[in-house]
Amino acid sequence: MTREHQHTDGTATAASGPRRRTVLLTGLAGAGAGVVTGAGAAVARERATPAPDLRLERARASARPFRGEHQAGILEAPPPYAAFVALDLHAGADRDAVRRLLTVWTDDIERLTAGRGPLTDLEPELAAVPASLTVTVGVGPRVVGLAGAERPSWLAPLPAFPQIDKLLAEWSGGDLLLQICAESPTTVSHAQRRLTAGVADLAAVRWVQRGFREPFEGPGVPMRNLLGQVDGTVQPDVTGLDADLLWVGDDGPAWLRGGSSVVVRRIGMRLDAWDRVDRLSRENAIGRRLDTGAPVTGGRVDTPADLEATDELGFHVVDDAAHLRRAHAAAPHERFLRRPYSYDDGTGPETHVGLVFVAYQADPVRQFVPVQRRLAEMDLLNLWTVPVGSAVFAVLPGARSGEVLGQAMFA
Amino acid sequence: MHQTISATRRVALTTVLAAVALGAGGCGTDTTDTSASGGSGTPSSAALVLDDGWVKSVDAPRMGAPSPAGGMSMPMSAMFGTLRNPTRSDITVTGGSSPVAGTVQLHETVKTASGAMQMQEKKGGFVVPAGGTFVLQPGGNHVMLMELTAALTNGSTVPVTLTTSAGPVTFTVPVRAFSGGNETYNPSPSSS
Numbered sequence A: 001m002t003r004e005h006q007h008t009d010g011t012a013t014a015a016s017g018p019r020r021r022t023v024l025l026t027g028l029a030g031a032g033a034g035v036v037t038g039a040g041a042a043v044a045r046e047r048a049t050p051a052p053d054l055r056l057e058r059a060r061a062s063a064r065p066f067r068g069e070h071q072a073g074i075l076e077a078p079p080p081y082a083a084f085v086a087l088d089l090h091a092g093a094d095r096d097a098v099r100r101l102l103t104v105w106t107d108d109i110e111r112l113t114a115g116r117g118p119l120t121d122l123e124p125e126l127a128a129v130p131a132s133l134t135v136t137v138g139v140g141p142r143v144v145g146l147a148g149a150e151r152p153s154w155l156a157p158l159p160a161f162p163q164i165d166k167l168l169a170e171w172s173g174g175d176l177l178l179q180i181c182a183e184s185p186t187t188v189s190h191a192q193r194r195l196t197a198g199v200a201d202l203a204a205v206r207w208v209q210r211g212f213r214e215p216f217e218g219p220g221v222p223m224r225n226l227l228g229q230v231d232g233t234v235q236p237d238v239t240g241l242d243a244d245l246l247w248v249g250d251d252g253p254a255w256l257r258g259g260s261s262v263v264v265r266r267i268g269m270r271l272d273a274w275d276r277v278d279r280l281s282r283e284n285a286i287g288r289r290l291d292t293g294a295p296v297t298g299g300r301v302d303t304p305a306d307l308e309a310t311d312e313l314g315f316h317v318v319d320d321a322a323h324l325r326r327a328h329a330a331a332p333h334e335r336f337l338r339r340p341y342s343y344d345d346g347t348g349p350e351t352h353v354g355l356v357f358v359a360y361q362a363d364p365v366r367q368f369v370p371v372q373r374r375l376a377e378m379d380l381l382n383l384w385t386v387p388v389g390s391a392v393f394a395v396l397p398g399a400r401s402g403e404v405l406g407q408a409m410f411a
Numbered sequence B: 001m002h003q004t005i006s007a008t009r010r011v012a013l014t015t016v017l018a019a020v021a022l023g024a025g026g027c028g029t030d031t032t033d034t035s036a037s038g039g040s041g042t043p044s045s046a047a048l049v050l051d052d053g054w055v056k057s058v059d060a061p062r063m064g065a066p067s068p069a070g071g072m073s074m075p076m077s078a079m080f081g082t083l084r085n086p087t088r089s090d091i092t093v094t095g096g097s098s099p100v101a102g103t104v105q106l107h108e109t110v111k112t113a114s115g116a117m118q119m120q121e122k123k124g125g126f127v128v129p130a131g132g133t134f135v136l137q138p139g140g141n142h143v144m145l146m147e148l149t150a151a152l153t154n155g156s157t158v159p160v161t162l163t164t165s166a167g168p169v170t171f172t173v174p175v176r177a178f179s180g181g182n183e184t185y186n187p188s189p190s191s192s
């Protein structure tokens, strides 16, 4: 995989390897478990405006590999544009239909990510700029059942969180998931259209959640959610020590080894209420500063928060109900890779903004649910956030050379 | 840029005469396609290759469905892609056959007097020039599969054999859903 970096002298050099955000690898700062917290590999992308004649070349060179042990679109730093598309198989779909759908998608995704149109594409020009396109495929319990494969115990809707949930069917569930991410919204839109239209005889779109992140994300320009907070700082070291937290291993169904799970929660933000809150209270709600994203206990964005620190009155500096404290892993396994996107889908006077919260982990019930349960019980952020959608999918392992996505389900 | 390509991106091609079994998996480039000898019997001379070939799917319910005219509609489909001739002599495709179709014809698409696009049999067949290509596409030249005997399901494959001046060549072609390619068929073109 190659990415071009433009230098001031006008020459382009290639840098390899997926770019990573500036991340703080999760530890257990306050839980007494003594896990080391360190600064993550912070090779964030440089962004300079290339000379016009290099744009096309650079754009064409922006293809990410499709084949491998894992699907693309998980480990890479999320590019700025995404669409999450859930589909339902038509009534009467059988094993063969599932297999054929995955055959079509495998071929289409391989072509699209390489900058070529799918076989039936009469507008392959719209695919010519791969723009770091990744398409990640997830399956729900119905697909696994139809294929005749062992259903992982966690592949089911999350338990209800009655304190906070205002879930709507139109944003929840689904038989199949496409996570489509790219550096160009045109690329995302075209891939979404071709991938859904290409299997319209097999599955119908159930919901679509479009999201965006900061296109200029990089050193000094962090991902900020629409509450203005630096988001995605504390992450497990999923390319290193914590890889087992991400990928299904030997304890999972054989067909899912090298795969994962993804939780997609649509969380609305009550911006009218948020607008009334002063900056200090906003920072208190998270436990981090708005400007730098550093913990309110001091340091830089990648400094671990001191959850024990108290002020002169003896109160915790990080509020007892702050999102950071409540979300922080209470045990080493309570961690997952967050890959969120903002949404702003308002079409009139009402605001419809929020976060497409996306979390990858080997086992959502074991890793994710305890954290979500804690947040549902108490989290200052709940005053301004409302979950309106929720879905869980098994993320297929990668397709190696010659393989069809999910083919091990049919073994 | 070099890219690996999938098995379905290349269309496996075998000759009926030589019955050469060819692997479709593994990696390759755009230019190394599976191919086989033509009718000449010299295994080293590759005949015709189909790049990015596909056949339009036809659902089961449409098979034998009553047509608006009252009779039974004639289920049809078509094969598209790029025929490539890596040999040093022109190859003429003169016809074809498929186990899923009663009739296979070579079609061109023409504009009628009323301005509508209509397809009709291409007299003289398709000439794929030596070292060149011949494009089969919706709204253009294509291989018509007529009197289908079975549904062509999205994501499956069908064998299609072309009769050529270099002998018969058989392709295993992926089937894909496609909503275009609905030109009407004129069995007795007035223009020829």
Ligand code: HEM
Binding pocket: A026, A225, A227, A229, A230, A231, A232, A233, A234, A235, A265, A267, A268, A286, A288, A323, A324, A327, A328, A329, A354, A355, A357, A368, A371, A372, A375, A381, A385
């Ligand atoms: C709209 C909803 C949400 C917003 C705006 C939000 C925002 C944030 C922010 C600003 C941070 C601090 C920076 C960082 O480490 O990324 C954070 C941390 C975190 N959030 Fe959220 N979050 C939301 C929902 C959730 C949900 C639903 C979960 C999981 C159930 C979650 C889990 C976490 C975790 C695990 C951390 C890191 C905690 C630590 O420091 O160890 N968040 N979130």
Ligand SMILES: [Cu+2]
Binding pocket: B078, B107, B119, B120, B142, B143, B144, B185
């Ligand atoms: Cu025709």
